[in-house]
Amino acid sequence: xxxxxxxxxxxxxxxxxxxxxxxxxxxxxxxxxxxxxxxxxxxxxxxxxxxxxxxxxxxxxxxxxxxxxxxxxxxxxxxxxxxxxxxxxxxxxxxxxxxxxxxxxxxxxxxxxxxxxxxxxxxxxxxxxxxxxxxxxxxxxxxxxxxxxxxxxxxxxxxxxxxxxxxxxxxxxxxxxxxxxxxxxxxxxxxxxxxxxxxxxxxxxxxxxxxxxxxxxxxxxxxxxxxxxxxxxxxxxxxxxxxxxxxxxxxxxxxxxxxxxxxxxxxxxxxxxxxxxxxxxxxxxxxxxxxxxxxxxxxxxxxxxxxxxxxxxxxxxxxxxxxxxxxxxxxxxxxxxxxxxxxxxxxxxxxxxxxxxxxxxxxxxxxxxxxxxxxxxx
Amino acid sequence: xxxxxxxxxxxxxxxxxxxxxxxxxxxxxxxxxxxxxxxxxxxxxxxxxxxxxxxxxxxxxxxxxxxxxxxxxxxxxxxxxxxxxxxxxxxxxxxxxxxxxxxxxxxxxxxxxxxxxxxxxxxxxxxxxxxxxxxxxxxxxxxxxxxxxxxxxxxxxxxxxxxxxxxxxxxxxxxxxxxxxxxxxxxxxxxxxxxxxxxxxxxxxxxxxxxxxxxxxxxxxxxxxxxxxxxxxx
Numbered sequence: 001x002x003x004x005x006x007x008x009x010x011x012x013x014x015x016x017x018x019x020x021x022x023x024x025x026x027x028x029x030x031x032x033x034x035x036x037x038x039x040x041x042x043x044x045x046x047x048x049x050x051x052x053x054x055x056x057x058x059x060x061x062x063x064x065x066x067x068x069x070x071x072x073x074x075x076x077x078x079x080x081x082x083x084x085x086x087x088x089x090x091x092x093x094x095x096x097x098x099x100x101x102x103x104x105x106x107x108x109x110x111x112x113x114x115x116x117x118x119x120x121x122x123x124x125x126x127x128x129x130x131x132x133x134x135x136x137x138x139x140x141x142x143x144x145x146x147x148x149x150x151x152x153x154x155x156x157x158x159x160x161x162x163x164x165x166x167x168x169x170x171x172x173x174x175x176x177x178x179x180x181x182x183x184x185x186x187x188x189x190x191x192x193x194x195x196x197x198x199x200x201x202x203x204x205x206x207x208x209x210x211x212x213x214x215x216x217x218x219x220x221x222x223x224x225x226x227x228x229x230x231x232x233x234x235x236x237x238x239x240x241x242x243x244x245x246x247x248x249x250x251x252x253x254x255x256x257x258x259x260x261x262x263x264x265x266x267x268x269x270x271x272x273x274x275x276x277x278x279x280x281x282x283x284x285x286x287x288x289x290x291x292x293x294x295x296x297x298x299x300x301x302x303x304x305x306x307x308x309x310x311x312x313x314x315x316x317x318x319x320x321x322x323x324x325x326x327x328x329x330x331x332x333x334x335x336x337x338x339x340x341x342x343x344x345x346x347x348x349x350x351x352x353x354x355x356x357x358x359x360x361x362x363x364x365x366x367x368x369x370x371x372x373x374x375x376x377x378x
Numbered sequence: 379x380x381x382x383x384x385x386x387x388x389x390x391x392x393x394x395x396x397x398x399x400x401x402x403x404x405x406x407x408x409x410x411x412x413x414x415x416x417x418x419x420x421x422x423x424x425x426x427x428x429x430x431x432x433x434x435x436x437x438x439x440x441x442x443x444x445x446x447x448x449x450x451x452x453x454x455x456x457x458x459x460x461x462x463x464x465x466x467x468x469x470x471x472x473x474x475x476x477x478x479x480x481x482x483x484x485x486x487x488x489x490x491x492x493x494x495x496x497x498x499x500x501x502x503x504x505x506x507x508x509x510x511x512x513x514x515x516x517x518x519x520x521x522x523x524x525x526x527x528x529x530x531x532x533x534x535x536x537x538x539x540x541x542x543x544x545x546x547x548x549x550x551x552x553x554x555x556x557x558x559x560x561x562x563x564x565x566x567x568x569x570x571x572x573x574x575x576x577x578x579x580x581x582x583x584x585x586x587x588x589x590x591x592x593x594x595x596x597x598x599x600x601x602x603x604x605x606x607x608x609x610x611x612x
Contacts, residue, residue: 011479
């Protein structure tokens with residue numbers, strides 16, 4: 001590190017109260033921004049949990065569908081047509097519905113019922129207890145052991161319950177990649193049992209899941225499905241559609257954006273104001289440095305270094321604090337949805353750079369304006 | 379060979395424009411020679427600090443020139459003037475302007491660091507200069523833990539650490555009691571001044587006039603008198 005930057009560093013860190021205030025400001029801003037965006041990211045991931053958990057490459061649906069749980073049933077010919085499209089390795093129906101489950105205690109609990117294709121069980125979850133073939137047994141259901149599992153009164157293999165006046169028996173416990181958004185437990189059964197047990201509309205196919213022969217067949221399959229008046233989306237496209245829905249059509253995105261903006265403004269205000277005060281208090285010293293022979297660019301490098309150093313430390317502390325908070329929260333709250341992604345880290349870093357830039361811009365302007373003559377004049 | 383360290387020629391400086399125009403220095407000329415202490419004296423508002431600022435490359439005059447090594451410094455670029463201030467001129471400010479967040483040694487090392495000397499080497503040299511001003515043991519203390527006189531000496535050490543040809547003192551005794559002020563100027567005269575350096579002091583403290591080789595009196599922006607202290611002539 002050059003000597004002039006070392007001086008800048010010592011001027012900064014040796015002023016403990018100001019340095020602490022600067023760090024607190026930036027740490028707080030980063031913490032809030034990371035928490036807000038992580039929460040939003042977690043919510044978006046959970047909103048697409050079914051898509052991730054089922055794992056199909058192509059989802060065929062009514063174009064009006066905007067999230068996985070509110071499917072619009074399609075007629076059977078869509079499945080037949082899909083199976084006839086060139087490039088389709090196989091296509092299977094998927095049922096998605098909600099039912100009230102009457103538990104042992106007599107309490108009712110809403111549950112998401114996923115009906116898997118009887119022949120292939122395509123999209124089945126990974127079992128952690130029980131045998132997958134038992135799903136073909138009478139009244140058989142597999143319960144997902146996720147954050148909502150306890151709401152079904154922690155059933156085990158052999159536990160029975162009532163679903164729409166039918167008897168249901170748990171034949172397996174499964175784990176999935178992601179829990180759902182709405183805090184409802186998920187149970188899996190076969191497609192045929194699902195449409196028998198759950199009251200449905202005239203059409204029963206919620207989605208048609210397609211496995212293409214190769215990825216290059218996907219555009220053609222999508223074209224052909226579109227000709228039928230339906231929409232075929234890849235997993236990523238469906239996830240994006242769901243994310244866009246929650247971001248732009250529910251107010252959730254705007255609210256989170258507002259909260260994030262407020263965090264940014266709070267952080268910018270605290271650190272900008274503190275850094276400005278720090279520069280003002282040291283203005284005469286910068287003037288003295290100028291008089292001694294420091295050039296403008298050296299003073300600018302000192303200020304930029306001070307702002308960058310504080311910002312990066314604050315960024316690290318903020319991210320660390322947010323991560324710790326999330327880890328602790330997950331230990332106590334299984335439903336806690338926040339997740340930190342590289343995009344969020346990049347976004348927070350960008351915001352911190354802006355905070356550092358604005359804070360140092362004010363400081364640089366002040367320092368460049370000070371004339372060494374003012375030091376002489378007192 | 380000329381013994382003149384720096385020469386001011388017909389310097390004029392005014393502040394403000396038209397009705398608000400105030401002329402601070404009017405047609406001031408003088409030469410400061412090596413091996414001598416030159417005083418600029420006068421009442422407050424007489425223009426002595428303005429004159430000092432112009433000859434030290436800090437305040438641009440409206441008219442006139444400041445000749446250093448045969449060149450008008452005010453014809454140079456800002457960066458070159460900054461280099462002149464760093465390499466040729468040492469400053470001791472009235473309020474010292476020491477950095478309270480740095481140690482005494484680090485304060486003294488500043489001009490050396492600005493000259494791109496390595497950190498450790500600069501600190502070693504700084505401690506040598508603190509030794510010259512009798513404050514080696516205080517090297518690791520922050521300046522605010524030193525007395526006024528000691529702070530003044532740290533400021534002197536910082537000013538001489540860069541080995542400048544010209545040392546500028548702005549009211550060096552203003553913040554000190556009479557006895558300490560005299561000791562400081564005596565120290566500067568006996569320990570700092572040599573035939574390769576020149577010291578210019580702005581003051582209105584008549585108690586230290588005896589140390590001057592020349593005294594230039596100013597009033598209302600004009601040089602109204604010039605005295606040589608013949609008792610100092612060898």
